[in-house]
Amino acid sequence: xxxxxxxxxxxxxxxxxxxxxxxxxxxxxxxxxxxxxxxxxxxxxxxxxxxxxxxxxxxxxxxxxxxxxxxxxxxxxxxxxxxxxxxxxxxxxxxxxxxxxxxxxxxxxxxxxxxxxxxxxxxxxxxxxxxxxxxxxxxxxxxxxxxxxxxxxxxxxxxxxxxxxxxxxxxxxxxxxxxxxxxxxxxxxxxxxxxxxxxxxxxxxxxxxxxxxxxxxxxxxxxxxxxxxxxxxxxxxxx
Numbered sequence: 001x002x003x004x005x006x007x008x009x010x011x012x013x014x015x016x017x018x019x020x021x022x023x024x025x026x027x028x029x030x031x032x033x034x035x036x037x038x039x040x041x042x043x044x045x046x047x048x049x050x051x052x053x054x055x056x057x058x059x060x061x062x063x064x065x066x067x068x069x070x071x072x073x074x075x076x077x078x079x080x081x082x083x084x085x086x087x088x089x090x091x092x093x094x095x096x097x098x099x100x101x102x103x104x105x106x107x108x109x110x111x112x113x114x115x116x117x118x119x120x121x122x123x124x125x126x127x128x129x130x131x132x133x134x135x136x137x138x139x140x141x142x143x144x145x146x147x148x149x150x151x152x153x154x155x156x157x158x159x160x161x162x163x164x165x166x167x168x169x170x171x172x173x174x175x176x177x178x179x180x181x182x183x184x185x186x187x188x189x190x191x192x193x194x195x196x197x198x199x200x201x202x203x204x205x206x207x208x209x210x211x212x213x214x215x216x217x218x219x220x221x222x223x224x225x226x227x228x229x230x231x232x233x234x235x236x237x238x239x
Contacts, residue, residue, distance in 0.1 A: 002111050003076040004165045005083075006192040007069045008132070008181070009104035010060040016042065018098040019067070020236045027239035029091060030071055033082035037072040037119055041128045041233025044200070054231045057132070057181035058103045067099075068130035068194070068233045076168070079108060102175045109165030109192045112144055115151045118161025118196030119238060125160065126199040128233040133191045134184035135223040140166065142222035143191065153213060154195050157206035161196040182227045191223075203232065 011019045023040045030038050043066040046054050054066045073079035086092060117123040135143050144164070151162035167190035170178050178190045197203040210216060 001075060002114070003073045003079045004109040004111060004163075004192065005071040005073070005079060005106060006109055006165065007067070007071075007104060007106045008054060008058055009067050009069075009099055009101075010055075010058040010064040011067050011099040013063055013065050015098040016065070016236070018096065022096045022098060023069075023237045024239070026095060027237065029086065029089065030082070031239070033085045034078040035071045035073055035082060038237065038239045039070055039119070039125070039128070039235060040237040041068040041130060042236045043067065043231060044127075044234045045232030047231065049229060050226070052182050052227050052229050054130075054132075054229050057178075057229060058105060058176050060103075066231065068128065068231065070192075070194070076108065076110070105173060105176050105178050105181060107167060107171065107178050107190065107192070108169035109190075110168045111163060112140075112166045113147050113151060113162065113164040115163075116155060116159065116161030116196065123160045124198065125196040125235055125238055127197040127203045128235060129195040129197070129203065129230065130233055131191070131193045131228060131230045132178060132182055133193075133223055133228045134179075134182040134188040135191050137187055137189050139222040140189070142220070146220060146222060147193070149215075150219070153210060153215065154206070157209040158202040159195050159197055159206060162193075163195075164191060164193045166191060182229060188223075200232070200234070
């Protein structure tokens, strides 16, 4: 079964090209060790939240932009082996990191829903909506039911892929981590999810249609929506 390593990190706005180049340099290494896809999304529409948001998740400074990115692997076993190889690969010593790695958050996630063809031939991803939520562990089935209904609606209004992943290896961090990002309690799991669109214009129009849809009024949310963090991201690398 597929496995996802999800990242959120702050990058100085003036280091965008340096970051894109560093990510592009890393892509062939990740592929060599088994990754099937690497996506880097540059913060474009990342709102401030009252309780939680992407900026607070990584303690972003005023001159920094939030990046939402992920690596896709065919299985957890391949991902774990790749991580070990990457950490000891001599090429990584010369890899430039134009951001504060101490504030990057990363974790491993098991996909529980993956619908659509984003990233595949004929379905180029032009825009990404990224989400992180804290969901009570006992509400996994209820969350999946809600997510499945939402995925169908997203595709109706133009989305090309919807992915929902359930936290499996979510470590505690010294400065930042996913649990702190959404103020997760001990009985909650982290959900990392995204929606891929062909363009920002389709995304914007799609959300208008979603918000006006009568089915949204009956949507049950088996988690605390006030702590959900979300934002829109423009792909700068899709390898």
